[in-house]
Amino acid sequence: MQRVSSGPYRILIVDDSPSIHEDFRRVFESLPALSSLEAAEQDLFGDPSSDKPEIVFEVTSAYQGAEALTKVKEAQERHRPFGAAFVDMRMPPGWNGVQTIRELWNVDPDLQIVLCTAYSDYRWDELLDRLGVTDRLLLLKKPFDRVEALLMGLALSEKREWIAAARAHMARLEERVRERTAALQYQAETDRLTGLTNREVFLQLLQKRIEVMRQRPGHSIDAVLFIDLDDFKIVNDTLGHAAGDELLRQVARRLRSNTRHDLRVGRPVCGRLGGDEFAVLLEELSGVEPAQHVAQRLLQVLQQPYDIFGRSVRIRASAGLAVVDARCPDAAELVRRADVAMYEAKQEGKGRVLLFDEAMSQRLWRRVEVEQRLRVAVQEQRFRLAYQPVVDLNNLHLTHYEALLRWPSGEDESPLPDEFLSVARQCGLIESIGNWVIVEACRQLARFRQHRPPGMAPRLSINIAGHQLVNPDFASHLAETMRHHGVTGPELILEVTEAELATGVTTIADNLEICRSLGIEIQMDDFGTGASSLNQLRALPFTGIKLDRTCLATCREANDYSLIEGILALARSLELTVVAEGIETEAQWQILRDLGCPLGQGYWIGRPAFHADPCSRRFPAEESTSSEVPPGTASSSDWADVSSPQPHQ
Ligand code: C2E
Numbered sequence: 001m002q003r004v005s006s007g008p009y010r011i012l013i014v015d016d017s018p019s020i021h022e023d024f025r026r027v028f029e030s031l032p033a034l035s036s037l038e039a040a041e042q043d044l045f046g047d048p049s050s051d052k053p054e055i056v057f058e059v060t061s062a063y064q065g066a067e068a069l070t071k072v073k074e075a076q077e078r079h080r081p082f083g084a085a086f087v088d089m090r091m092p093p094g095w096n097g098v099q100t101i102r103e104l105w106n107v108d109p110d111l112q113i114v115l116c117t118a119y120s121d122y123r124w125d126e127l128l129d130r131l132g133v134t135d136r137l138l139l140l141k142k143p144f145d146r147v148e149a150l151l152m153g154l155a156l157s158e159k160r161e162w163i164a165a166a167r168a169h170m171a172r173l174e175e176r177v178r179e180r181t182a183a184l185q186y187q188a189e190t191d192r193l194t195g196l197t198n199r200e201v202f203l204q205l206l207q208k209r210i211e212v213m214r215q216r217p218g219h220s221i222d223a224v225l226f227i228d229l230d231d232f233k234i235v236n237d238t239l240g241h242a243a244g245d246e247l248l249r250q251v252a253r254r255l256r257s258n259t260r261h262d263l264r265v266g267r268p269v270c271g272r273l274g275g276d277e278f279a280v281l282l283e284e285l286s287g288v289e290p291a292q293h294v295a296q297r298l299l300q301v302l303q304q305p306y307d308i309f310g311r312s313v314r315i316r317a318s319a320g321l322a323v324v325d326a327r328c329p330d331a332a333e334l335v336r337r338a339d340v341a342m343y344e345a346k347q348e349g350k351g352r353v354l355l356f357d358e359a360m361s362q363r364l365w366r367r368v369e370v371e372q373r374l375r376v377a378v379q380e381q382r383f384r385l386a387y388q389p390v391v392d393l394n395n396l397h398l399t400h401y402e403a404l405l406r407w408p409s410g411e412d413e414s415p416l417p418d419e420f421l422s423v424a425r426q427c428g429l430i431e432s433i434g435n436w437v438i439v440e441a442c443r444q445l446a447r448f449r450q451h452r453p454p455g456m457a458p459r460l461s462i463n464i465a466g467h468q469l470v471n472p473d474f475a476s477h478l479a480e481t482m483r484h485h486g487v488t489g490p491e492l493i494l495e496v497t498e499a500e501l502a503t504g505v506t507t508i509a510d511n512l513e514i515c516r517s518l519g520i521e522i523q524m525d526d527f528g529t530g531a532s533s534l535n536q537l538r539a540l541p542f543t544g545i546k547l548d549r550t551c552l553a554t555c556r557e558a559n560d561y562s563l564i565e566g567i568l569a570l571a572r573s574l575e576l577t578v579v580a581e582g583i584e585t586e587a588q589w590q591i592l593r594d595l596g597c598p599l600g601q602g603y604w605i606g607r608p609a610f611h612a613d614p615c616s617r618r619f620p621a622e623e624s625t626s627s628e629v630p631p632g633t634a635s636s637s638d639w640a641d642v643s644s645p646q647p648h649q
């Protein structure tokens with residue numbers, strides 16, 4: 001027989017008559033000899049006692065129901081419960097058998113009971129009425145048969161052990177199911193990479209907060225902070241995806257340890273919405289300003305250097321803040337608002353946090369509209385280049401033209417280059433547009449050359465976006481286009497805006513070096529607006545700088561020019577040429593010339609203009625709708641000869 005537990009079977013005898021106890025002890029404590037079959041088995045296969053467990057009973061006596069109850073309680077407390085109890089029906093002066101059984105089951109519901117009776121005190125159906133229909137109860141008529149009693153004791157004790165074993169097994173299974181369910185729930189709610197709450201759960205938490213705020217408005221504010229890492233793609237592109245993943249994990253860790261742990265949901269209220277986008281729920285703040293303060297602090301924390309596989313990496317983040325208000329329809333809308341504000345923060349120069357307002361949505365709609373139109377324009381190549389002269393400031397002789405992109409979209413509000421190029425940069429169209437500019441500029445240079453005496457064709461300067469330079473094939477494509485149109489390196493100048501150059505990206509440096517080796521000049525555009533970093537000037541093969549027009553525009557009086565003087569001195573020491581942009585008056589020209597600024601461009605010298613017919617040797621006005629031609633100002637069509645532009649008086 002296979003047993004589920006070792007140890008003796010425990011039998012409780014409850015009877016007021018001592019002789020009955022003697023009888024039961026004889027039954028259980030002196031087991032009958034082995035059956036003849038077992039004896040034969042023993043002869044054939046040897047002594048089975050080594051692998052068959054010995055059947056041992058331990059008999060306990062109680063003479064009254066109450067005493068039995070005490071013993072059952074003790075057994076329970078010691079975790080050595082009785083397997084079966086043989087209970088007499090009549091036990092004066094105490095409880096009768098039925099009462100005793102009820103009391104015992106109250107304490108030990110699994111106790112298997114044999115009710116022993118000599119008289120038919122109750123009919124069987126009456127007994128069932130009193131004790132309920134149950135498989136825990138058997139009836140043994142006195143005087144009882146010993147073997148019958150033994151087998152009952154054995155079977156019931158064994159049954160009780162199996163019940164206990166099955167229950168323990170169930171409990172273990174339930175525990176495993178609970179653990180597994182918890183693990184699955186954690187997986188379903190958690191972002192795999194970072195361990196933060198995922199988008200769905202974050203939205204659910206947010207929805208709950210919105211409902212709470214609706215019920216008790218006015219006490220405090222909650223806000224959602226939408227965080228997006230700046231230029232995360234560059235980390236992926238330059239250091240690899242494993243490094244990118246590690247960075248995201250570390251960002252998540254910082255967010256988690258710097259945001260409040262929400263006891264109600266048992267986790268920090270920050271989540272990863274996807275990619276390099278994170279969101280934090282800022283709860284119960286006293287106003288918008290504290291919310292902005294917390295947001296700023298979080299961005300500062302994120303900006304500290306990261307150790308990525310032994311390499312120090314710095315990254316900034318932009319964030320948008322949207323306050324939960326009673327009119328906010330739902331969590332998704334709130335996150336959208338924070339996202340819109342984050343987007344605007346990126347537009348305004350990254351690394352900052354902005355609070356959502358409705359005007360931002362309007363601007364975003366405009367952006368979406370411009371993007372859609374721009375896609376069509378790229379497909380249909382609906383762009384043109386306008387050319388603005390750059391002159392030697394000493395004698396106003398033309399040195400070259402800057403090619404400036406125009407999108408004559410035919411709509412009332414044609415987007416200006418700053419606007420549509422920024423959209424193009426964000427939606428990934430900038431490379432195609434930039435390629436078109438290169439081809440068009442080279443084609444135009446070839447045409448200029450056809451209609452000029454040898455050596456008299458002007459050079460062209462073209463603006464190149466940072467995205468173009470990250471492409472390892474940029475320089476070879478440019479060289480190919482130049483070859484195709486017979487353009488030589490010295491005929492070209494590339495203008496690159498400092499803000500568009502990611503630091504330390506070798507592809508950019510490689511591309512620019514190849515361009516330099518072709519004889520192309522490279523100028524840092526918009527100098528004086530960004531970091532104006534000397535490191536960048538040294539690290540990349542620049543040949544000149546273009547002083548942003550805001551530098552000139554902010555000079556009201558003669559002594560305001562000290563910044564420009566400083567930049568000129570710096571450029572001289574680095575042997576860089578300087579083009580001053582935005583010369584709008586004769587006075588500005590004179591001052592710049594006297595300060596020794598070699599080159600310049602601006603409306604006073606000549607506006608950007610379309611070169612409609614190279615054979616005419618005249619520049620017609622740019623777009624007739626152009627806002628660049630203020631009323632009363634002479635247009636570039638006044639130029640008699642492109643090689644000697646006439647400044648507007
Ligand atoms: P940028 O390269 O600094 O170009 C000079 C901008 O100043 C041009 O604006 C030009 O029209 C304007 N400008 C010139 N003289 C004056 C002046 O005296 N007063 C004032 N107020 N403005 C003057 P535009 O054409 O709107 O271009 C804006 C920017 O768009 C450019 O700034 C350049 O960064 C970018 N861009 C233009 N064309 C291209 C292109 O083909 N590719 C790329 N990647 N960027 C381009």
Ligand code: MG
Nearest residue numbers: 402463495525
């Ligand atoms: Mg430029």
Ligand code: MG
Nearest residue numbers: 525526546581
């Ligand atoms: Mg510029």
